[in-house]
Amino acid sequence: MKRVGKQTWVFDDGVYIQAAAAAVGPLEADGPLGSYFDVCHRDLYCGEATWELAERRLMREAVDCCLQKAGVSAEEVDLFLAGDLLNQNATSNYVARELPIPFLCLFGACSTSMQTLAAAAALVAGGLADRALAATSSHNATAERQFRYPTELGVQKPKTATFTVTGAGAALVGRAPGRWRVRAATIGKVVDAGLKNPLDMGAAMAPAAADTIEQHFRDLGASPGDYDLIVTGDLSRVGSVIVRELLAESGYDVTDVYNDCGLMIYRPDQKVFAGGSGCACSAVVTYGYLLQELARGTFRRLFVVATGALLSQTMVQQKQSIPAIAHGVVIEAAGREPDLPL
Amino acid sequence: MGLKSDYVREVKAFQPSPPYAANAVKAFLVGGTLCALAQWLADWYGGTFAAPPLEAHLWASMMMAGLAIVLTAVGKYDDFSQFAGAGATMLITGLANAIASAAIEHRSEGWTAGVAGQMLKAGGAAVIYGLIAAYVLGLVWP
Amino acid sequence: MEYVRAFFVGGLLCAIVQLVIDRGKWTPAGVAGSLVVLGVLLGFGGVYDRLAVWAGAGATMPLSGFGYWLAKGVMAEPRPEGFVETGAAVFRFAGALFSFIVAGSFAAALTCKPKG
DSSP: OEEETTTEEEOTTOOEEEEEEEEEOHHHHTSTTGGGOSEEOSSTTTTSSSHHHHHHHHHHHHHHHHHHHHTOOGGGOOEEEEEOSSGGGHHHHHHHHTSSSOEEEOOBTBTHHHHHHHHHHHHHHTTSOSEEEEEEEEOHHHHHHHHSOOTTOOOOOOTTOOEEOOEEEEEEEESSOOSEEEEEEEOOOOBOOOOOOTTOHHHHHHHHHHHHHHHHHHHHTOOGGGOSEEEESSOHHHHHHHHHHHHHHTTOOOGGGEEEHHHHSSOTTSSOTTOEESHHHHHHIIIIIIHHHHHHTSOSEEEEEEEEEOOOHHHHHTTOOOOEEEEEEEEEETTOOOOOOO | OOTTTSHHHHGGGGSOOOOHHHHHHHHHHHHHHHHHHHHHHHHHHHHHHTOOHHHHHHHHHHHHHHHHHHHHHTTOHHHHHHHHTHHHHSBHHHHHHHHHHHHHHGGGGOIIIIIIHHTTTTTHHHHHHHHHHHHHHHHHOO | OHHHHHHHHHHHHHHHHHHHHHTTSSOHHHHHHHHHHHHHHHHHHTHHHHHHHHHTHHHHSBHHHHHHHHHHHHHSSSOOOHHHHHHHHTHHHHHHHHHHHHHHHHHHHHHOOOOO
16 A cells, blocks of 8 residues: 555455445335445335434444455444435434444544545555445435435526435455445545535535546546446536536646436436435445446446535534545556556 | 636526416416305305404314325325425415425424424514514504 | 505516516525515514505515514513513414414324325
């Protein structure tokens, strides 16, 4: 493991994702990637009494399914890293309460999926853990009621609004060779472009995503063509256009290799405004769809850039702008890694 | 000139503006229809119980609010509002939806801190500023 | 004819408010509060009385109508005097609506979970 450039970690001596799992709610299961998810709930409550308990259940199911796929018991995992969108990261803390694993709680808003994965990979590469489990979750209703309004309140949302994904993703990172290799990670800076509208988070987060992607290219001397797919977390229809434009201004044309998880998870005819968002958006698309397609050979190298709007209800009400962050992780199909300057 | 030079200003070109005309037409049609429905209720009540117009209109508003509460409880009012916008939110029915949705949402936090404590979190502004204005003006109006 | 007037006045008010909201400067809650206060002001001025007679539910159904009920409580004869009577009079008509909505909302919370 070494640091390259200013913000990029390169894992050159073998850090692998050994298994990954995704659990989702009804709308996501009905979406175009529905068949890639391990657990699909038909009810938004997921059989629980409250929205918060439903989200906790989703994360627990993702964790259990991931460990089961890896054939590893919870006792054999050295570290659990998790985060979600609820105040005090409630979902992660309560899931960790049920697991016999030392726990680090992380918050990066919707960037938490790659934040936990990057941290897990670094700790494994540094020899501080043999196996580390990274998990994130979000739930449409828990996010609505915490960040916005009661779920049944009639508010006409604008086209720029995003729809929080209901789901959870988990990945087990370890030294033993697996099907996917974590090759590099770029840790982002907090970027505040000065926007204040919580119903247009794509535009608020796009500068952070562009900053991290550019930094990644600079640190590694790489270019968009070195990746089969560069995918952002939840910029949605509005932000994904902006990030391409920002990168084009810096001389990087990503058009051919770029996509956004928030656009991939739902069909265009599903009523989700500008697209999906939330911690689970990048988590379930990556741990469900993208990893399976890597294993299948569709892609050989991905750069997943999870984007987070570090939104606080109180700060927005006090007229403060919305800071944003993005963390990127390069994941490769193990054994078929393409040549790279990495 | 590019996005990076003045992001807050330049980004506006990428943000879709609301469909002003379509939204206004929908609000007009739905809001107008609900008002006409309330008028019919008021007429019916006034005719049946020989009630004065004031009482009949108050009763009609209460019935419309009741309808909004029922639609909120079955989870349909939010979809209706997304379509109708101000035609659904800026009527008495919208106030009923605001109060009922908060009450239903917070039942998971119990009957005191949850339902009672949070009931006015969405509809509070309308009730409270109206109350203050009416009380203060009532004290000073000649 | 009274239905046409109710439809037209109520609809027009909603359309104007929709344009105000879409301009994006005001939050929906702020617009709702302002509309009620506007109803109170026009209610005291006597304008809303005439509008309510002409447009019927087209005037009383919008949130400004709630403000009108608040003002009407104070303005209806016999006029209240002092802090005690005025404070009680505010609820003379609006109280009927408010009590009904609060009790109805409680009943809804008793029987239903949010559907999401």
